[in-house]
Amino acid sequence: MEKAKISGYQLFVLIFLFEMGSALLVPLAGNAKQGAWLVILIAMIGGFLLFFVYYSLFRYYPDQLLTDFVRNILGNFLGRIVAFLYILYFVYLAARVLRDFGETLLTFAYPHLPLFFANATFILVVVFTVRKGVEVMARTGEMFFVLENLLFLTFIFLIVVSGMIHLNNLKPVFEIGGAEMMRMAFTETIYFPFGEIIVFLMIFPYLNEPQQLKKIGIRGLVTGGIFLSFTMAMNVAVLGVDLTTRSQYPLLTLIQSIEIAGFLERLDVYFLLKLMIGGVIKLSIFTYAALTGTANVFNVKQPSRLAYPIGFVILMISIVIASSxxxxxxxxxxxxxxxxxxxxxxxxxxxxxxxxxFKNRKRSKSSTKISS
Structure with a gap:
């Protein structure tokens, strides 16, 4: 672990921006139609359950990274294997996020630019951020958080003023049925984006007030979940179910449809800014987790040296991960x-x-016997 600490507010900001991340690009829970916003909220509740599992592991090993305490729990040999698998997991998710944002950038702004160059530009920015450490990443998140909120408030104001909201598009909420909503929430939406918070087990030990982690984590999940649910409800209310589910990027379609007084239109820059904010933070967190985990498992004294090699691996995987x-x-x-x-x-x-x-229970019983 690097010698660094982040505040509770900084951790909250990172969790919030991470949850928003690439989830804003896709029609999250789109198959739920008018009930998509409700499915997201149900999945958020399921995300609480997963968070408490991760929080409980952190409480047993508050000063250790995920790649550290798996070796304490499973033993050095098996623990190293599991730790390495988690590093691969973080690299794979980083590559998926990079592909998401690279493809979006090409579709939205640079259709003639090769995917490799778009992804390479993105990963270079991320690698530069990650090399500076978790404190710089957290301060970057603080700056982006303010910008994100300003964009969101302006966006809501423009939507309301333009008179494009049609609340009837949100009815009927339970068209697909409550049981199907629960199935979608707990088999699809819970994993992305809420379950991905497991990556923060590589960041939690840097919190300067670990006793505040439960409150901070819940606040981050709730805030992110409500924002995602509200955004999806707004997409459906303005665009309708059919256009929302058919659109490759419903939020972009929504922003492009804003027109006020015949001159205020084509506000695509809003989407571009939100794209950059979400992409840089989410990709930075996954890349940082992969970098720190690799240094931890293989006892690398200067983790920053791994930033460019890991960034290159993520870049190449993002290209070959799918043909389209x-x-x-x-x-x-x-x-x-x-x-x-x-x-x-x-x-x-x-x-x-x-x-x-069971290990800690056995240890506590042994300590009680010795003291008595």
């Missing part, structure tokens, strides 16, 4: 939740927590 953007998105909705997110976000953390519980 549609294949990339399809893979993200069909295969990734079951075969990748479920093991790393739910199954392995639950096993680790159960083993840690």
């Amino acid at each position: 953007y549609s294949e990339h998105i399809q893979e993200g909705f069909d295969a990734v939740p079951i075969y990748i997110h479920l093991p790393f976000q739910v199954i392995i953390p639950m096993i680790l927590l159960i083993i840690a519980f």
